[in-house]
Amino acid sequence: MPVITVFSGSYCNEKQIVQEIASRTGYRKLTDEDIVAEASRLSGIPENKIVRVFSDKVSVFNRLTRERERSLAYLRMALATYLAEDALIIGGFAGQLIPTDISHVLRICLIADMTFRVATAEKELKISSSEANKIVHRDDVQFAAWVHMLHGVYDPWSPSLYDICLPTDKTSLEDIAMTIEQTIANPVFKLAGPSRSAVDDFMIAANVEIALVKKGHDVTVEVKDGLVTLTINKHVLRLSRLEEELKEIALTVPGATAVETKVGPGYYQTDVYRRQDFDVPSKILLVDDEKKYVQTLSKRLMMRELDSAVVYDGESALNLVNQEDEPDVMILDLRMPGIDGIEVLRRVKETHPAIEVIVLTSQGSEADKKTCMELGAFAFLSKSVDIEELSKTIKAAKEKIHQTRTETKSG
Structure with missing residues (x-):
């Protein structure tokens, strides 16, 4: 039927x-x-x-x-x-x-x-x-x-x-x-042989997609009679190495009898293929009204495999959080027009206490630091901080998040 x-x-x-x-x-x-x-x-x-x-x-x-x-x-x-x-x-x-x-x-x-x-x-x-x-x-x-x-x-x-x-x-x-x-x-x-085979291929393709995305990969998957075709649509420096890794993952899926790879039209565009590392904080949000500074900071963090999204004011940050698009780690400027960093911190910790907030400012006083730490900030740093120190702080926040989630699951 x-x-x-x-x-x-x-x-x-x-x-x-x-x-x-x-x-x-x-x-x-x-x-x-x-x-x-x-x-x-x-x-x-x-x-x-x-x-x-x-x-x-x-x-x-x-x-x-x-x-x-x-x-x-x-x-x-x-x-x-x-x-x-x-x-x-x-x-x-x-x-x-x-x-x-x-x-x-x-x-x-x-x-x-x-x-x-x-x-x-x-x-x-x-x-x-x-x-x-x-x-x-x-x-x-x-x-x-x-x-x-x-x-x-x-x-x-x-x-x-x-x-x-x-x-x-x-x-x-x-x-x-x-x-x-x-x-x-x-x-x-009528559900006949070819259509039944196509349903089986549909299931294999879904399982291959899941296996790949769990390893941080993003490619197009097609399956025909057990043959898996993976299309790479972003440029990669070591294509053969990526192809080998993709094939190795796909062949672990039951029903995948063979795997071939090819490059798609998007491969020749300027975007670059990056495997996502799920061992680092997956959602980092930078909040700062100094656009040039925060864009440069985002690029420097990316070079250390800490990818991030950026917003330029406190209201935008709160809108993301309130729309259930909340980050794991927020890097927050203190002095911004409109809703300032202290008020953003206060509201975030009231409604989403699991978000770890690192205050990064060039104008903070000892009193500001005391207030922020009392409100639940993970750290209070100067914008002059070394990028390696900031990276370590973000990873420490990640470790705290991981530990909290593990304890919650086991409890």
Whole structure:
């Protein structure tokens, strides 16, 4: 029996349509919430972090943590696990992750005219037409970003992505369900040998992605009949050495019979491939209004394999923390316009005490140092401090974080 995926514009009556299809076919319904929960169970990554991948907003720390790539890999693994079954209806974003060579999947798009969607949102949410219009347009931006990331297509409703596109404002619920019911009766959507093999390859690819990202690597993974192809899209100085390491990791995955590597178009751009070292603090945030100084500091730390993100004022730092995009270690200037460093420190330690804050200032007094240490700063340093000493302090903060997390888990 086939699998049905449903990707729908917001306020296009998706829930009612999926329910009607399920009632007629007896197929099991799966939502994004179900697949995220399974990915969380498999990975140990909190659900609220995995679900972020569906958003068009990427964490400022993602290039340091590879959290988005890890979440995507575990979502694919969760999907592959479910696809071991058939007779499924998968609604939402996650269904877009299923490769096109899995041929027993009927891909459906539900969409409606903007006026219909806005009117539906206005009625359901009991809001004004202008507010409803903003919500629907915001949703479409998110849908477009998701589809473009996966398929390179800017139009999330492009017919090239689906087997059937159905206008829910012009077609009755019964007619939509009947069309789908008739379509899945076509033998082309039967779970046959090639499609089953493609599901197996999908699972192997997910496991290879996970194995690689755990070692700090970021490459594109494709699998066909057990042959793993790894595409390197960033320039690397010792390509052959990287290829050997990637192959060695991929071949540890069950089902990977052989591995080949190649370079993609991005390899010839200016970006440089860097393996992420997860033994150092993965999320360091530099907060300083002196742009030239903090950008130079970030580069000097990178040379010591301490990569970081940068913001230029206290408000931006607090916004990151409050949006659950918090760092592990914060390097904080004391004197900044607007919200100063002492107030940032106070608020951070009140709401997120696990963040280790290193105050780095050129204007701090002994009284400032006393205040900061009482508020919970990990260290209070002068901007004239040697870069090696700062690096050691950051690593000491990392060690404290690691020890605290270990004690929490064991407790």
